[in-house]
Amino acid sequence: MSIRRWDPLSELSSIREQMNRMWDFLRPVTFRDGGAPRIDLHQTPDELIATAELPGVASKDDIEIHVTPDSLTIRGELKRNYDARDEDFIHAERFVGRFSRTLPLPVEVKPEEARASYENGLLEIHLPKTEVNRGRQPYRVPIQ
Secondary structure (H helix, E strand, C coil): CCCCCCCHHHHHHHHHHHHHHHHHHHCCCCCHHHHCCCEEEEECCCEEEEEEECCCCCCHHHEEEEEECCEEEEEEEECCCCCCCHHHCCCCCCCCEEEEEEEECCCCECHHHCEEEEECCEEEEEEEECHHHCCCCCCCCCCC
């Protein structure tokens, strides 16, 4: 048996990872982290396309989209479609309230030419790339 030096930081790191896994298991799947919708971001040679899951958002009027050349922000509000007081609930898991999510973009886009559509709980946003960034792929860092 060999003697190893005790490293308290590695033990704390292990405990932190276990706690994070526990909280991920206990939190509801949709709108984790205080109301942040899940978003897919992919690209074509000419544009970035963001698709956000917004289940329960009744109208596109409840959604705000802000685009800068290097970021995308989606804000909105989920409302109950029925009247109920908090004390009337026996069990409640659904997220109700305001949500917000900001994503940094890997390439520069033209905010003034962005367009969006909302249907069946999915928000799709098309963000045209600037001329300099057309066809440009984000740099992938090799793992060693």
